[in-house]
Amino acid sequence: MLSIKNLHVAINGREIIKGLDLEIHAGEVHAIMGPNGTGKSTLAGVIAGREGIYDITEGEITYKGKNLLDLPIEDRAREGIFLGFQYPVEIPGVSITNFMRTAVNEIRQYKGLPQISAGDFLKKMEEAKKLVGIQSKLTNRSVNEGFSGGEKKKNEIFQMAMLQPELAILDETDSGLDIDALKIVANGVTALRSDENATIVITHYQRLLDFIVPDFVHVLFEGKIVKTGGKELALELEAKGYDWLKSEV
Amino acid sequence: MEKDGNTILDEVTKSEYKYGFYTDIEMDMAPKGLNEDIIRFISAKKNEPDWMLEFRLKAYRYWLTIKEPNWAHLHHPAINYNEIIFYAAPKKKKQLAGLDEVDPELLDTFKKLGISLEEQKRLSGVAVDAVIDSVSVKTTFTDTLSKLGIIFCSFSEAVQNHPDLVKQYIGSVVPYTDNYFAALNSAVFTDGSFCYIPKGVRCPVELSTYFRINAANTGQFERTLIVGDEGSYVSYMEGCTAPQRDENQLHAAIVEIVAMKDAEIKYSTVQNWYPGNAKGEGGIYNFVTKRGMCRGAASKISWTQVETGSAITWKYPSCILMGDHSVGEFYSVAVTNNYQQADTGSKMIHLGKNTKSTIISKGISAGHSSNSYRGLVRMTRRAENSRNFSQCDSLLLGDKCGAHTFPYIQTENKSSIVEHEATTSKISDDQLFYCQQRGISAESAIGLIVNGYAKEVLKQLPMEFAVEAQKLLSISLEGSVG
Numbered sequence: 001m002l003s004i005k006n007l008h009v010a011i012n013g014r015e016i017i018k019g020l021d022l023e024i025h026a027g028e029v030h031a032i033m034g035p036n037g038t039g040k041s042t043l044a045g046v047i048a049g050r051e052g053i054y055d056i057t058e059g060e061i062t063y064k065g066k067n068l069l070d071l072p073i074e075d076r077a078r079e080g081i082f083l084g085f086q087y088p089v090e091i092p093g094v095s096i097t098n099f100m101r102t103a104v105n106e107i108r109q110y111k112g113l114p115q116i117s118a119g120d121f122l123k124k125m126e127e128a129k130k131l132v133g134i135q136s137k138l139t140n141r142s143v144n145e146g147f148s149g150g151e152k153k154k155n156e157i158f159q160m161a162m163l164q165p166e167l168a169i170l171d172e173t174d175s176g177l178d179i180d181a182l183k184i185v186a187n188g189v190t191a192l193r194s195d196e197n198a199t200i201v202i203t204h205y206q207r208l209l210d211f212i213v214p215d216f217v218h219v220l221f222e223g224k225i226v227k228t229g230g231k232e233l234a235l236e237l238e239a240k241g242y243d244w245l246k247s248e249v
Numbered sequence: 250m251e252k253d254g255n256t257i258l259d260e261v262t263k264s265e266y267k268y269g270f271y272t273d274i275e276m277d278m279a280p281k282g283l284n285e286d287i288i289r290f291i292s293a294k295k296n297e298p299d300w301m302l303e304f305r306l307k308a309y310r311y312w313l314t315i316k317e318p319n320w321a322h323l324h325h326p327a328i329n330y331n332e333i334i335f336y337a338a339p340k341k342k343k344q345l346a347g348l349d350e351v352d353p354e355l356l357d358t359f360k361k362l363g364i365s366l367e368e369q370k371r372l373s374g375v376a377v378d379a380v381i382d383s384v385s386v387k388t389t390f391t392d393t394l395s396k397l398g399i400i401f402c403s404f405s406e407a408v409q410n411h412p413d414l415v416k417q418y419i420g421s422v423v424p425y426t427d428n429y430f431a432a433l434n435s436a437v438f439t440d441g442s443f444c445y446i447p448k449g450v451r452c453p454v455e456l457s458t459y460f461r462i463n464a465a466n467t468g469q470f471e472r473t474l475i476v477g478d479e480g481s482y483v484s485y486m487e488g489c490t491a492p493q494r495d496e497n498q499l500h501a502a503i504v505e506i507v508a509m510k511d512a513e514i515k516y517s518t519v520q521n522w523y524p525g526n527a528k529g530e531g532g533i534y535n536f537v538t539k540r541g542m543c544r545g546a547a548s549k550i551s552w553t554q555v556e557t558g559s560a561i562t563w564k565y566p567s568c569i570l571m572g573d574h575s576v577g578e579f580y581s582v583a584v585t586n587n588y589q590q591a592d593t594g595s596k597m598i599h600l601g602k603n604t605k606s607t608i609i610s611k612g613i614s615a616g617h618s619s620n621s622y623r624g625l626v627r628m629t630r631r632a633e634n635s636r637n638f639s640q641c642d643s644l645l646l647g648d649k650c651g652a653h654t655f656p657y658i659q660t661e662n663k664s665s666i667v668e669h670e671a672t673t674s675k676i677s678d679d680q681l682f683y684c685q686q687r688g689i690s691a692e693s694a695i696g697l698i699v700n701g702y703a704k705e706v707l708k709q710l711p712m713e714f715a716v717e718a719q720k721l722l723s724i725s726l727e728g729s730v731g
Contacts, residue, residue: 048682048686049685050682072685073685074686074688074689074690074691077685077686077687077688078688085683085686088683089677089680091680091697091698092701092702093700093701093703093704093705098697099687099689099697100687102689102693103687103689106688106689107688142701159687163687
């Protein structure tokens with residue numbers, strides 16, 4: 001589904017990602033771990049197509065057989081890429097309902113489908129809300145405005161449930177969550193797992209991976225994936241920290 | 250694939266004015282220029298009584314003695330008043346009895362605008378007094394309204410049929426000595442609307458007027474007078490679209506509102522005059538004096554405006570809060586794009602005790618435009634325990650536009666409270682990225698964000714207008730990304 005080969009990315013002339021390779025297939029969950037500043041969020045931003053920050057100096061990314069780097073941000077999203085933001089931004093005055101209806105319809109238009117009916121949309125909303133346990137009235141509020149940290153993250157997973165992406169990238173979705181909120185978020189992600197879609201979970205801590213069990217764990221260190229293993233690698237990292245990896249680089 | 254903000258901005262702002270067509274109707278015109286003979290011509294055309302002609306001549310003579318104001322944050326070439334045609338009216342074939350008798354070309358024009366009279370009449374329950382250029386073409390719902398004693402007609406008809414009311418209130422809120430453009434309007438106004446709501450009557454429908462400038466080189470000078478007698482209520486809507494022209498056109502209107510004791514008047518405008526092209530050529534010069542007088546105790550006047558058009562906007566809908574406990578409100582969204590310039594805001598003059606006013610102004614600037622808020626809040630010595638709250642927000646799209654805020658606050662008593670809040674923000678890259686990452690195009694994202702930003706004002710509009718206003722905001726800013 002997603003294939004990254006020899007990716008080099010610089011920000012303001014400073015190389016952050018230094019030759020990264022990653023293969024992701026449908027049905028898989030990949031966890032990317034690593035200390036601060038090693039390029040985890042940069043990788044997420046590059047896949048989503050954020051403009052004006054990243055300078056891709058080398059390498060290629062193909063997604064469902066297409067050159068991903070040729071696609072504008074919104075087309076990547078319409079092709080099924082979803083980014084769960086680490087710091088979801090506030091959009092004052094725009095209700096979640098309105099925001100989601102616009103998103104769903106623009107994606108449908110891209111796929112040549114008619115606009116969603118009001119009835120179907122509401123049904124979809126109800127299901128998605130139930131999945132992440134958010135209250136009905138939350139969707140009448142402006143996107144992320146005045147939301148608590150937990151509400152923001154739940155809102156990200158709610159949107160993921162609404163858009164049903166093929167490739168979801170969750171960037172530090174666990175940061176700022178208490179254990180109950182973490183469980184709700186993780187259960188939502190797990191419920192959305194299927195053979196057709198894939199998930200990349202970016203996290204600092206092993207904790208989240210107790211609930212979203214990954215097929216692969218990659219350690220990103222100084223812009224490269226230095227170690228790949230199964231879910232037990234996460235436990236090892238939790239116990240030993242990242243320092244021991246330095247000797248292996 | 251890599252687009253910087255300005256490239257996208259350019260693309261978005263390239264959308265052409267969507268109402269750029271004009272109706273080919275035989276005109277009945279005055280010669281170019283302005284002198285006492287022209288004023289007599291206008292007055293004679295309209296069969297006016299002597300007092301009306303005298304009013305015009307006094308205003309004209311006063312106008313000759315004063316100069317165009319230059320304090321606004323606006324730049325434009327000098328207006329040559331001798332090149333303007335001050336009177337143009339579609340030639341009437343006969344008195345119109347029904348819609349089928351309205352000139353088919355006019356009906357077609359309305360259809361292009363999406364405001365066909367039949368549709369308005371059938372679907373929305375809105376009484377429309379449609380004004381093309383200067384003469385009212387057709388007034389609907391007059392029968393329903395007249396049963397309640399409500400008078401809603403063109404200004405010219407009011408002068409003929411209700412001269413006492415007109416004489417009593419004309420110039421009582423905006424005297425011809427008020428300012429340069431008010432004096433000009435008072436001298437040459439051609440038509441407009443008149444509305445009177447009698448004591449204790451709640452007007453059951455939203456009253457609406459569409460103004461439209463239609464002939465090249467024709468200045469248009471509307472005059473609207475709304476009087477709400479004791480305990481009455483009315484919601485009045487005015488909407489404007491103008492066809493595309495290369496020459497600049499002058500528009501200098503006056504709106505006067507009088508609210509007696511316990512009366513409430515809501516006045517909403519969606520203004521979409523031709524703003525000029527992307528290079529800043531053409532477009533309407535809009536110099537408008539709008540003022541309401543809360544004459545009686547506990548009366549209320551509320552202005553809501555959505556301004557997307559005009560090359561130049563000079564407009565300060567104001568309230569004079571004379572009655573004790575009276576309330577004045579001003580809600581505004583002003584959008585400027587390309588080379589548009591807007592200097593707009595409000596004045597709240599507190600004269601009565603315990604009076605209250607609110608100003609919510611949302612400026613949105615894109616392209617090379619300039620968008621200024623100018624507002625005066627004055628608490629006079631008598632206006633004890635009065636309150637004002639002002640909030641002036643500016644949203645910038647791109648880095649070549651300007652937003653300015655000029656608040657003037659004068660308090661002459663110690664018991665009143667005046668609050669002023671102001672913010673300036675940009676549509677952030679983070680917001681755009683967030684929307685685009687959900688599959689929403691940059692253009693739709695801007696539409697969403699801008700409408701969200703303006704929501705506080707848009708929700709003040711009557712439903713029919715709110716929908717139109719939302720579309721207009723998106724159309725006027727298509728593609729602006731900063």
